[in-house]
Amino acid sequence: xxxxxxxxxxxxxxxxxxxxxxLSAQSVAPMPAAHVTSLRGVTPAAPLRPSPPVxxxxxxxxxxxxxxxxxxxxxxxxxxxxxxxxxxxxxxxxYSPTPGALGPAVIIGHLDTLHTGPSVFFRxxxxxxxxxxxxxxxxxRIAVFQITAIAAYAKRLFPTGEVFGDLGYAGLxxxxxxxxxEPATGHYRDNTVVFATLVATRSx
Amino acid sequence: xxxxxxxxxxxxxxxxxxxxLAAASPAAADPAGPKVSTAGSTYTLTxxxxxxxxDMGSAGPTAMPKPGDKFGFADDLSQGGVKVGSDAxxxxxxxxAKSSCAATTTFDNGTLVLKGTTPxxxxxxxxxxxxxxxxxxxxxxxAGTMHLATVKGTHGADANLTFIYTTASxxxxxPSATAAGTKTVAxxxxxxxxxxxxxxxxxxxxxxxxxxEHGWMLGLGAVAAAAGxxxxxxxxxxx
Numbered sequence: 424x425x426x427x428x429x430x431x432x433x434x435x436x437x438x439x440x441x442x443x444x445x446l447s448a449q450s451v452a453p454m455p456a457a458h459v460t461s462l463r464g465v466t467p468a469a470p471l472r473p474s475p476p477v478x479x480x481x482x483x484x485x486x487x488x489x490x491x492x493x494x495x496x497x498x499x500x501x502x503x504x505x506x507x508x509x510x511x512x513x514x515x516x517x518y519s520p521t522p523g524a525l526g527p528a529v530i531i532g533h534l535d536t537l538h539t540g541p542s543v544f545f546r547x548x549x550x551x552x553x554x555x556x557x558x559x560x561x562x563x564r565i566a567v568f569q570i571t572a573i574a575a576y577a578k579r580l581f582p583t584g585e586v587f588g589d590l591g592y593a594g595l596x597x598x599x600x601x602x603x604x605e606p607a608t609g610h611y612r613d614n615t616v617v618f619a620t621l622v623a624t625r626s627x
Numbered sequence: 628x629x630x631x632x633x634x635x636x637x638x639x640x641x642x643x644x645x646x647x648l649a650a651a652s653p654a655a656a657d658p659a660g661p662k663v664s665t666a667g668s669t670y671t672l673t674x675x676x677x678x679x680x681x682d683m684g685s686a687g688p689t690a691m692p693k694p695g696d697k698f699g700f701a702d703d704l705s706q707g708g709v710k711v712g713s714d715a716x717x718x719x720x721x722x723x724a725k726s727s728c729a730a731t732t733t734f735d736n737g738t739l740v741l742k743g744t745t746p747x748x749x750x751x752x753x754x755x756x757x758x759x760x761x762x763x764x765x766x767x768x769x770a771g772t773m774h775l776a777t778v779k780g781t782h783g784a785d786a787n788l789t790f791i792y793t794t795a796s797x798x799x800x801x802p803s804a805t806a807a808g809t810k811t812v813a814x815x816x817x818x819x820x821x822x823x824x825x826x827x828x829x830x831x832x833x834x835x836x837x838x839x840e841h842g843w844m845l846g847l848g849a850v851a852a853a854a855g856x857x858x859x860x861x862x863x864x865x866x
Contacts, residue, residue: 431858438852452836473793475743475756475772492756492774494823501825517756517774517791518823520669524793526820537833544831561743561758578828587821600832614828 452534452541453548454601455573455615465569467592468621471523474562476515479530483554484546490558492517493531501598503531510536511543513597519587522558523566523621527587527594530558534600534611544599548573548615556595556619563627568595568619575601575613586616593621660736660765661704661711666822669771670797672790674711675778676702691749692720704732704788711735724748728757732790737764739790741773753777759792768795791822 476490493502493514504514513532520526532544556568576582586596595618602613663672680701686692697719704712712734718726726747732739740761746753754776762769771792778785 427858427862431855431862433855434851434858435855438848438850438855473759473771473791475758492754492772494774495825499826501829503829503831516821516825517772517789518671519821521772526669529821531829531831534832535834535836538835540835542833545836562760576828581828583824583826587824589820598829598831600830604834609834610830611832611834614831 452545452601454613455548455575465571465620465622468567468623470525470593470621471560471564471566471624472562473521473524474560474564476522476528476530477559477561479513480557480559481550481554482557483551484549486543486546488513488532488543490515490530494518501529501531504533506537513543520593521560522568522595523560523564523593523624525593526590527596528558529587529596529598531598534615544597544615547597547599547617548575548601550617555622556597556617558595559627565625565627566593566595566621567623567625569622570617570619572618573615574618575615577602577613578611581614595619595621660734661706664822665797666819669820669822670790670792670794671822672792674704674706674788674790676704676714676786676788678702678784679713686720691723692718692726692747694720694722696720704734718745718747720747730757734765737766738762739766739769739773739792751777751782752779753783759790762792762794766792766794769793 475492478487478489480487489512491504491509491512491514493504494517496502501516502514504510504512510533513530515522516529516531519529522528522530532547533542534545534547535542550570550573552570552572554570556570558566558568560566586598597617597619599615600611600613601615602611604610605612661672661674663670665671678700682699683690683692684696684698686696686698692698697717699715699717701715702713703710704714712732714730714732716728716730718728720726721744724747725744727743728745729742730740732741739759741757742760743757745757746755754774757773757775759769759771759773769792771790774789774791776787776789777783778787
């Protein structure tokens, strides 16, 4: 009788531990609470000449990644890193200015994978205005951007003009998915977009 | 097979060398140069490249170059089936998977010079970017990037090349940065600095973190907990 009780207790305890561990290990993507904007103290630096980006560093969320490039998807939306070894490599949109050059440079990365959890831009929603983003370029220059806004938009209401519209300075937009999964489509409902302005440059 | 292997290696390094071809005189080229689209200060030039010559150097045509090996290629460039220019590429392998390359692309109205590190592999399909570092003639002061995508089924002999660049004269016309320049210059919906504006949002997530991420662990835990509780209940009833 004592053995049966002991076995039952151990099983119940083990089950409880597994459930607790499973729940605590669940990744929850941070989302911007609202459209947060702060232009305080932002003085745009002079744009650089174009040069392809090589890597991106965002110390605030411990993100350090090489950069690939993406084009347009067949349906006219912005391309995303394809499944495969480079799925977790964010891509510079090659029809946008190169980061540091005049205009809105665009970099897109996945929020998560199909089966294995968070991807490279999982923590993008944690960022707040004032934090810095550094992009290393092929010409050896490092473009330093300051975040001015972060927002979540429903994809069907995506503000194309605000994200891709012309600028009088060198800007940067980081894009990933966000919000809940829509049952009808199986895709995330929203996009999280980080807006940043070039504030400094330096050599490697 | 020998040809396909060498051309596939070539395709991965086409733009990385720098040597103008003596035979760079397009027979039927438009003297005004290739067709180029303009968006704001940015030009986009798209051509199809076809290999005309390759020299795999000491590595020979059947092996991957070793670090330090030098090799080169040349291509004809066309638009709509009409030759508009040529390129010459020289590379030095820096590792088993990368080479340092320089290329000069020659059109009737000037040259574009590219330089950078490119991937090197036997893969049938490859895509990568190479920096545009300078230019002459109509491309004076060019800077930007060239995207190479091999054409499927050609074993790397053909590739679509997209040059996206600014020039000294195009930048001179561009708006300058100002301290007050933190607002969007264009009205919402218009964009010329982005040469191809995507429509709608982006599908940049797989969904693995949206539901139950560790279902096996939760399921196993539930089974174990139920079994344990059942055993305890059965034990109490038996007393």
